[in-house]
Structures are given as structure tokens and as C-alpha cells.
Amino acid sequence: EAGARTAAARPFLGVVLLVTGIRDAGDKSELEAELREAGAELLEEEQLRSAFAPASASFSPGSSAAALKAKLLGGDLLLVTGGPAKTIKFYFGLALGLQPLSTGWARRCLAKGCYLRPSAADEALRLPPLLPAFFL
Numbered sequence: 001e002a003g004a005r006t007a008a009a010r011p012f013l014g015v016v017l018l019v020t021g022i023r024d025a026g027d028k029s030e031l032e033a034e035l036r037e038a039g040a041e042l043l044e045e046e047q048l049r050s051a052f053a054p055a056s057a058s059f060s061p062g063s064s065a066a067a068l069k070a071k072l073l074g075g076d077l078l079l080v081t082g083g084p085a086k087t088i089k090f091y092f093g094l095a096l097g098l099q100p101l102s103t104g105w106a107r108r109c110l111a112k113g114c115y116l117r118p119s120a121a122d123e124a125l126r127l128p129p130l131l132p133a134f135f136l
Helices: 002-009 025-037 045-051 064-074 088-095 103-112
Strands: 015-020 076-081
Touching (some): 015 088, 025 103, 045 088, 076 103
8 A cells, every 4th residue: 555655646657758848947947856756767968868879889788878778768758848849858759759748747647646648638749640660
């Protein structure tokens, strides 16, 4: 029962978030702090750059960059944005085929203390579906 309460209080436990496109720095800092408290791991631009940098002599399969890359490509990764943005995080999310979710969705999850399934209304930007890989 104690574990259930902890999970309910931390709806983003195990979720990796790219938070971008929030113009007000204070609002962004506040949302990021609340998301971290709710269990989310927030990625910074530098972490993305190091995980996907061209291979070099210092890159090895056991490195932290390799571990981060594996986590990003195989885990729960979400793009939360205040709107379309010209940022590395936003472009990275789009390149991975993530549907941008609004900050309103993240705030509703935090207010309810649970992970809410995103609906069309929660999308910050409607993207066309991507073609399956066999069409490329």
C-alpha cells in the first residue's frame, strides 16, 4: 500500500521528459521543479548532444552517453512544450517522432497526481503520422 501511494504521488516516475518552448523562465523553472518532484527525469540540451555526438575515441558502449542513448531510444520519452520552438530539444523530439504535448497536460497530471493519457486536445502541435520504415 505504501508503494501504491508513492507511485500515485510520483506520476512521472521512470519517464524521461524534454521540456522546451516555455517563454517565461520562472514558469519553466517552476514546472521543471514540479516534474522532477513527480519523478520525471528532465534532459538538458548538453545531454542530448553528448548522447548523439559522432562516435569518437572517448565513446564506448559502457559510457554514460551510450547508456543515455539506450534509455532515450527504448524508454518512456515525452516532449512537453509551450508551443513550437526552435530548440535542440524540440527538433530532437520531432526527429524521434514524438507528439509534442502541452504544458497544460503536464500540469493536469501534476494536479491530479497521476499520469493522464494524452488526448488530441493535449497536443501542442498536430503532426502528420509518420510513414512506416518499410516505405522509406
